[in-house]
Amino acid sequence: ELLELVEMELRELLSFYKFPGDEIPIIRGSALSALQGTNEEIGRKAIPKLMDAVDEYIPDPVRQLDKPFLMPIEDVFSIQGRGTVATGRVEQGMVKVGDDVEILGLMQGNLKSTVTGVEMFKKILDHGQAGDNVGLLLRGLRREDIQRGQVIAKPGTVKTYKRFEAEIYVLTKDEGGRHTAFFSNYRPQFYMRTADITGKVELPENVKMVMP
Template identity: 60%
Template sequence: INTSHVEYDTPNRHYAHVDCPGHADYVKNMITGAAQMDGGILVVAATDGPMPQTREHILLGRQVGIPYIIVFMNKCDMVDDEELLELVEMEVRELLSEYDFPGDDLPVIQGSALGALNGEAQWEAKIIELAEALDSYIPEPERAVDMAFLMPIEDVFSIQGRGTVVTGRIERGILKVGDEVAIVGIKDTVKTTCTGVEMFRKLLDEGRAGENVGALLRGTKREEVERGQVLAKPGSITPHTKFES
């Protein structure tokens, strides 16, 4: 199971959205995805209120350093009692405050994803409200484009006839087609060349810090690279097997 990526635009920004489902089995994927986020949308069902995994998600968000959280209360169309909605919102805010997020101040949008998908105007408006909250509440992140290229490898794929593709979010620098890169960590460091950069099935000349990309690696076999390694500018980082804490 891997975190799934979608993309969408608001009037002001382009978003890459990583879905981290709430089930306990998905937590390791939540960690992989969350370590790279500029902000998060915490989805809580109004019919259930905060679940045990809601607490886990908030704790992990705090531990991996998600800086901003917005809450979307889903399934509000199934709750007739206004007081119950207020109670669920209060519980979620208290839970976020418990983990040092500004629970009293962050945006909480009460909506219905299904209602919006079915084209019901009142719930479509709530999705617009959510998008506006993303634009206004989460500040424009600073991107480290001027630093040496570094991308943690989140997944590895084989594409028949083309070779091996590694995916992840570029933490810093720029990766251009034709650049020499090093695969660092876990195994011995090896060098290869990036022969293609792809983002959301579009071929690009380069990928920049903050973008989720797939990098096609020349002559690299699928089994030679794995999740947990990093792709980096050769010589820019040194792996260590021992350290003092």
């Protein structure tokens, strides 16, 4: 009876926050019972019920497999005897062992390399695709040649730029944004994919300052 009351409260709470509380599947289970091998109905038997509900209710993510390979670099490290590994989440496309790639951004000129290994969660694969968190073993590069914030891409598919024009909305103090105005030559931090760099704002000639 207590579990039924808890489930009713959960459904009411979900509905209150505009989720489909009456439709969402709720599986009753106990991780402790599953580990200890007690009360099988809410222990071991609840695990496949939960996985079935996840498979049926949550749609598969849409992966952009038809676009050229692109992966922002999250981290870089060296493996003794093997070479340099760049890790990250594949944003689009697919990369296979033997593919040629370019490393772009945060430096003058682009670097070229070949993928000699693909690994995900300590498993060696022959390819990685959009949505996968992988480590790419790159031929002929040292640890210090590449860094977080750069991107690895299929050669010739990505261009780098130092300037761009944008229309922006500046959050107010109440929205968690700025308390004061800013002017031309203001130097904020820009966060793009895994990059974190300082830039400079140049306002149009007819704009003297920007208020939140």
